[in-house]
Amino acid sequence: MSRGNQEKLINYIFTILLFPLFLTSCNIDNKRSVSYWLWAGITTDDAPPNSEYYIYQGRIDTETDEPIYTRLGLYPHPLKSSKVVLVYRINGLLPNVNYVVDLFLENVAHWHSHPLKISGIQLDFDSPTSKLPEYSKFLNEFRKHLSEKYIISITGLGDWLFSNQQQSLFSISTCVDEIVFQLYQGRSYLYDFDKFVIKLSEYTQSFRIGLLHEVHTPSTIESLKSNPNYGGIIYFIQKNL
Secondary structure (H helix, E strand, O other), rough: OOOOHHHHHHHHHHHHHHHHHHHHHHHHHHHEEEEEEOOOEEEEEEEEOOEOOOOOOEEEEEOOOOHHHHHEEOOOOOOOOEEEEEEEEEEEEOHHHHHHHHHHHHHHHHOOOOOOOOOEEEEOOHHHHHHHHHHHHHHHHHHHHHHOOOOOEEEEEEHHOOOOOOHHHHHHHOOOOOOEEEEEEEEEEEEHHHHHHHHHHHOOOEEEEEEEEOOOOHHHHHHHHHOEEEEEEEEOOOOOO
């Protein structure tokens, strides 16, 4: 065999061996997306057009005997988006599951009238680590009451990763479609940011991360790309002070 043919054969074998790895890499990248939180005072004009939007709908307060819903954020209107998730902030104790499901479906109907398909719901609840077992029970019940055609997303605290409630965290991961670990507080990233990234690089369940829009992010997040459970970023957009 000539030297030229030998090189062609070697290149051919090398390509065959690498092809499955290439496909795996493509599949992983396709699962990762970039989305934007549209909180109160933020509109689609503040985010790239036709993006995935997580649209804040309001706050559920449970300090009283009956939950109180305060309508906030964008009202239903026509918009172009590849994915829309409705977001609800929960303050206080966890509300009745049926109350949240009914509220969500009522809002979905308003958005559908424009028409706009709603992909799912996100619950923004800062559960203390000691209360994760209770939150897990709530979310498992919530999944039973909400149609499978809607995804369930929740925000997560970085402290959850270092708690002694890993079994509850695993249980939560099995009943929701994504946990979005918020790596910021206010207008700054968490202290010891890299510590949380290292922990997430080994995380074994589906997750995304929440970052600040147009704020320099430490380069250490690149290490997350090696974790096949990493689903991408949701950026929190803030108005300049």
